[in-house]
Amino acid sequence: MCLGTQGFQIANKRTTDGRDWDWTTAATANGIIADAILTGLISDKTGNSWWNLDNGDMQMRGSFDQYDGVTGYPSIRIHNNRIDFYDWEDSGNYVGSVGATHESATNHTQIGMELARWNKCTD
Incomplete structure (x- = not known):
């Protein structure tokens, strides 16, 4: 060991x-730079976001963004009870989402789907 x-x-x-x-x-x-870190729990200092490496459970507050490894364009964003999808191969533009919605008229929570554009299939 060395301390300096x-x-x-x-x-x-x-x-x-x-x-x-x-x-x-x-x-x-x-x-910290290490070849390996052996631990059971990785957590933020408030305990709001964590990953238990012993059992695989994970909790995340805020949002999660994934980008394509080749193009660098966004592909998925998880936030506010929904998953947004993006065109990761061409432009990174938003293409649609799936998420939980609440219908106030019926007081029901349900799954909603949104498409940014609709392309009609033709023969």
């Missing part, structure tokens, strides 16, 4: 030439 101006570092083996330690973990003022 560069932070806290951990190594359990030497470099291949044997001249130095093979540092694999460091905690600095900028964050």
Whole structure:
């Protein structure tokens, strides 16, 4: 172990030439860098969002955004009890959503679907 101006570092083996330690973990003022972190729970400091790695349960407050790995366009956004879908291959434009809605006239909660545009199929 090493504690200095560069932070806290951990190594359990030497470099291949044997001249130095093979540092694999460091905690600095900028964050933690590690080859592996073994833990049961990852949580924000208020406990509103967390991931229990022992059983796979997850809770998230706020929104979740996913982007295509090739184009960089948005593909899915989960927020406000709905899932929005986007054209991830061409433009990133909104194409529709599925979500929970509440009908105040009947006082029923239901699943709603919205399409940004409708293309009629033709033969």
